[in-house]
Amino acid sequence: MMLPVDFIDEMRQELGAEAEELFLALDTPPVTSIRLNDKRDELSFPCDIDEVPWHVDGYYLSERPQFTLDPLMHAGCYYVQEASSMFLQQALDQYVPADSIVLDLCAAPGGKSTLISQHLGQEGLLVSNEVNRQRLFILSENLQKWGNGNAVVTHNQPADFGTKCVNLFDCMLVDAPCSGEGMMRKDEEARAQWSLKNVQMCAERQRSILMDAWDCLKPGGVLIYSTCTFNQEENENNVQWMMECLGATVLPLDVDESWDIVEGNPGYHFYPHRTKGEGFYICALRKNEEVFAPFKIKDAKSHSTANNQNYVQIATSWLANPEDWAIRQSDRFLTAYAMRHKQLIDILSERLTCITIGFGLGEERGKSIAPQHSLALSKALRRGAFPELELSLEQALAYLRTETVFLTERLPLGQHLLTYQGVPLGFAKNVGNRLNNHYPNEWRIRNL
Numbered sequence: 001m002m003l004p005v006d007f008i009d010e011m012r013q014e015l016g017a018e019a020e021e022l023f024l025a026l027d028t029p030p031v032t033s034i035r036l037n038d039k040r041d042e043l044s045f046p047c048d049i050d051e052v053p054w055h056v057d058g059y060y061l062s063e064r065p066q067f068t069l070d071p072l073m074h075a076g077c078y079y080v081q082e083a084s085s086m087f088l089q090q091a092l093d094q095y096v097p098a099d100s101i102v103l104d105l106c107a108a109p110g111g112k113s114t115l116i117s118q119h120l121g122q123e124g125l126l127v128s129n130e131v132n133r134q135r136l137f138i139l140s141e142n143l144q145k146w147g148n149g150n151a152v153v154t155h156n157q158p159a160d161f162g163t164k165c166v167n168l169f170d171c172m173l174v175d176a177p178c179s180g181e182g183m184m185r186k187d188e189e190a191r192a193q194w195s196l197k198n199v200q201m202c203a204e205r206q207r208s209i210l211m212d213a214w215d216c217l218k219p220g221g222v223l224i225y226s227t228c229t230f231n232q233e234e235n236e237n238n239v240q241w242m243m244e245c246l247g248a249t250v251l252p253l254d255v256d257e258s259w260d261i262v263e264g265n266p267g268y269h270f271y272p273h274r275t276k277g278e279g280f281y282i283c284a285l286r287k288n289e290e291v292f293a294p295f296k297i298k299d300a301k302s303h304s305t306a307n308n309q310n311y312v313q314i315a316t317s318w319l320a321n322p323e324d325w326a327i328r329q330s331d332r333f334l335t336a337y338a339m340r341h342k343q344l345i346d347i348l349s350e351r352l353t354c355i356t357i358g359f360g361l362g363e364e365r366g367k368s369i370a371p372q373h374s375l376a377l378s379k380a381l382r383r384g385a386f387p388e389l390e391l392s393l394e395q396a397l398a399y400l401r402t403e404t405v406f407l408t409e410r411l412p413l414g415q416h417l418l419t420y421q422g423v424p425l426g427f428a429k430n431v432g433n434r435l436n437n438h439y440p441n442e443w444r445i446r447n448l
């Protein structure tokens with residue numbers, strides 16, 4: 001499909017003669033890149049691999065493998081993420097310490113949330129929000145697979161944050177829904193849906209998202225605004241509006257000249273004819289300091305812990321550092337979440353619509369407790385808590401398709417942690433000659 005005529009005019013106005021290079025680049029195949037999780041630091045792709053210069057864990061692959069058939073992707077060893085957007089790391093490194101409370105307001109499917117989760121490690125807390133119900137579950141899945149347990153996934157409107165979490169967040173990422181010009185080479189749909197009217201509509205929506213959520217950012221806190229589009233209306237003009245109407249100051253980001261990132265006025269543009277990645281725009285701002293009443297956490301009602309202490313004892317024995325985790329029970333399910341943010345998470349769970357908190361630890365089943373799938377993917381799992389069974393590629397794929405895995409050797413009865421290349425994939429229960437597959441049905445590999 002041809003590029004829209006109005007888009008061509010708009011880019012010629014913004015970039016002059018250089019726009020022709022952009023149009024050519026938009027007709028070349030997209031670049032494939034991944035970002036590694038620290039679950040495993042080896043790369044084993046049957047193609048050339050190159051480093052993404054602005055992210056230590058980012059790699060370009062010279063070919064696009066069939067990721068769905070790689071059990072390590074399902075185990076959360078890496079995230080297939082467009083390279084330009086990994087530049088978010090530079091803003092975090094410069095302005096967001098690891099012990100920050102961060103809101104990712106428009107988070108699904110979770111590429112940037114997994115990056116933030118990695119940056120915060122066990123010190124900070126991530127609230128990862130998505131307004132679209134259909135996209136919530138993939139967000140939750142991706143964060144569970146990433147395995148840090150430091151995120152709360154919420155399903156709220158931006159205004160809920162602006163009214164219920166006033167002055168709470170040290171940092172807010174608004175990776176805004178946009179007209180998607182930067183996706184025009186990946187996605188035919190992005191070309192088909194583009195229009196000047198849509199650009200205008202997106203710019204207005206971005207401003208209302210920012211305005212509605214603004215009060216949840218602490219004065220002195222950092223807003224990171226990004227889009228995957230090129231035009232000034234959704235980028236520079238909106239940043240200008242934030243400076244004038246919301247009270248914010250632009251923060252410079254360190255950029256190496258060799259990366260060929262274009263400094264906007266203000267902000268930073270990634271153009272596919274210059275930088276190896278898709279179109280992207282990012283700008284960091286600091287909310288102006290003022291005297292403010294800090295978000296209170298001392299009034300939190302302590303959330304009741306689990307009913308059956310015996311089960312809690314069993315479940316916490318599955319954790320490498322049980323003292324780091326608070327446990328709560330909802331219905332039959334035990335959840336583990338960061339002890340150091342317990343009070344805050346308890347308050348958030350009263351005020352917001354929380355879809356997942358930390359990670360699922362266990363589930364009461366009859367007269368016993370069984371581990372939940374997300375425990376297998378969690379970095380908090382104590383290796384050795386369950387007998388382990390290493391699977392071949394074929395067995396691993398059968399497991400990920402939720403098929404029965406037949407055993408060729410005698411193993412003890414009960415729960416087993418299944419691994420592939422030493423990395424946990426999930427649990428299965430040995431009932432004699434076969435394993436009862438406990439892989440979540442909604443995550444299973446289909447049609448391959």
Ligand code: SAM
Nearest residue numbers: 106107108109110111112131132175176177209
């Ligand atoms: N940050 C994500 C990532 O890195 O994987 C991509 C986010 S995508 C560019 C924008 C998201 O904003 C979509 O998931 C969309 O559902 C959500 N969205 C759409 N309208 C919104 C609104 N009015 N308020 C907040 N979020 C909205």
